[in-house]
Amino acid sequence: MPRVRVLCAFGLSLLSCAGPEAPDAAVCRDVITRVCFGPVCDVTTQKLSVEAASCETTLLMRTGCGSDGFAFTSPTRAQVLDCRVPLLRQGSSQKVKASCADVAEVFSDCPELVRLLGGTP
Numbered sequence: 429m430p431r432v433r434v435l436c437a438f439g440l441s442l443l444s445c446a447g448p449e450a451p452d453a454a455v456c457r458d459v460i461t462r463v464c465f466g467p468v469c470d471v472t473t474q475k476l477s478v479e480a481a482s483c484e485t486t487l488l489m490r491t492g493c494g495s496d497g498f499a500f501t502s503p504t505r506a507q508v509l510d511c512r513v514p515l516l517r518q519g520s521s522q523k524v525k526a527s528c529a530d531v532a533e534v535f536s537d538c539p540e541l542v543r544l545l546g547g548t549p
Contacts, residue, residue, distance in 0.1 A: 453496050456544075460493070
């Protein structure tokens with residue numbers, strides 16, 4: 429039931445936004461920023477085989493979403509947006525760290541996102 433509430437709140441917040449949707453590259457970078465926000469969770473370094481100090485840089489290079497021309501194929505944009513929801517539970521600002529439990533949930537529920545990030549589901 430809490431997940432439904434979060435999804436509803438997220439959906440309502442999207443409806444209140446005006447303007448064009450963020451490009452795929454921006455969405456991808458946002459996910460990377462959130463999973464690499466320090467202190468980096470152990471689940472991130474383990475599942476994605478990254479060093480905490482270079483997490484964001486490594487994942488930007490692996491995925492290609494550092495490039496403005498990046499576009500989702502697999503997973504799709506819709507899948508990534510759905511997978512990203514737990515990372516927003518603590519707040520929508522990138523300055524607010526997602527809990528390690530929320531990061532772990534993303535990794536367990538979204539194996540295609542883990543693959544995009546170069547990890548092993």
